[in-house]
Amino acid sequence: MLDPIVAFFQRVFSAIGRGIGLVIAWILFPFIAVGNWYRGRSWIIKGPIGIGLLVLIALYAYFIWQTQAWTNFDPDYVNRYNLAERKNDAGLPVKAAAGQTAPANTCERSAIVDVTADLVDFNVNQNAWISSMLLYKAGLFGMDWDHTPWLDNKASFQRGVNQAVRRTTVELVDSLGRVRGTSGINNNLQRARSNLQFDETAWYFGLDPFGPKTPTPSFYRSAMRDLQAFNESLVKCESIFDARSDNLIEFLDRIANDIGSTSAMIRERSENHNGGWFDTRADDRYWFAYGQLYGYYGVMVAAGADFDAVITQRGLAPIWQESIKQLRAALRIQPLIISNGREDGWIMPTHLATLGFYVLRVRSNLVEMRDILAR
Structure with missing residues (x-):
């Protein structure tokens, strides 16, 4: 009685x-054909091709390693600055502790600038900048890596951190640093802002315009040095950091708008493309937003030290600390696969x-703090 049912499932499986076998054969056919052609050639032809293949394999091994190794990634990176121990706002003359003499012509450095420079260092020195690597630009058989589920998470995270860095340098130029x-x-x-606005995908050679180029990491390293300079x-009291309340209002407003744009991007993807684990662009959106929060976590903690008096x-101290806690809470969400x-x-x-x-x-708290300062 069960024989027809068993036979049916046997035919299905x-x-x-057979279908899986055909798909695998279709995928392997070009490689088998090339392999057969290669075996039939002389060593004069085999040698250069073999060396080229070895170089390509080495490049891919390096590329895959760089996309998977997140060097010095640490959601608690702000702890190493010990900002809670600072007694001065940025740009003000350094005050001496009781019984000590204050150093002459010494002002407090900006924690915002320190964190911003270190985030650039994290992106392009401690890690390889993925978005401008040749094999990342080449994609998977011509398909953009961002349209695949593989090897693009670190690039998206780095671009998210870079978004926070870019926004911060714009505000440093326009208001905080003058x-x-x-x-x-x-x-x-000004030089730091200009360098950080450079194209995120530039390699040593490009087609538009055609010719050699300075790669993206070189511009970002220059920006880091300018921030440090x-x-x-500022420590020598030769520059200005204007820690006024109206500057803080504007700074919070710009960050809130920036995060608001990311929120809209996440909402659009979540509402219109909810394919679960099969949405190959969800991880890009997720890790970009995560990187942006990672960057702003450090910047906001630093701003708390630079604008402590205001x-x-x-x-604002209670809601400021609550906002910091929420930023840190968001960084605890690190799923292996984004759904x-x-x-x-x-x-x-629903990770997204x-x-x-x-x-x-986070944005709601930023808006609330801005409104309190504006009253």
Whole structure:
């Protein structure tokens, strides 16, 4: 009685097996054909081709390693700055502890600038900048890696960190690093901003325009040095850091708008492309937003030290600390595989919507702090 049923399933599984076999044969056919052609050639032809293949294999091994090794990735990286022990706002003369003599002509360095420079260092020195690597630009058989589930998470994370860095340098140039209306733009900060706006995907050679180019990491390293130079001049009281409440209002407003744009991006992907584990672009959106929060976590902690007097005088300390806690809480979400499932689904997780919730909470706190300062 069960024989027909068993026979049916046998035919089904046999057909599935034949189908998988055909797909594998179709994928392997070009490689087998090339291998047969290669075996039939002389060593004069085999030698250069073999060396070229070995070089290509080595390049891919290096590329895959760089995309998977996240050197010095640490969600608690802000702890090494010991900012809670600082007693001065950025740019103000350093105060001596009781019984000590204050150093002459010494001002407090900017924690925001330190964190921003270190984030650039983390992106392009401690790690390889993935987005401008040749094999990343080449893609998978011509398909952009961002459209695949593989080898693109670190690149998206780095671009998210870079987004926070870019936004911060713009505000340093426009308001924080000058007395508005009475002083010129600081040259070090101006160069840093310009260099960080450079194309994220430039390699040593390009087609548009055609010819050799300076790769992206070189520009970002120059920006890092310019930021460090600004802080060194600030320590000597030769530069300006204007830690006024209106500058903090503008800074918070710009960060809130930047995070708001990311929130809209996450919402669009979550609502319109919720394919669960099969949404190959969900991981790009997720790790970009994660990288942005990773960057702003350090920048906000640093801003708390640079604007300590304003935050204390305006009673912002409790909500400021709550905002920092929420930023850190978002960084705890590190799923191995990103799933963009339905919010009311019960099989596939909704990692994208979960991170979007934290992004909105952070933005809400930023807006609230801005409104308190504006009263």
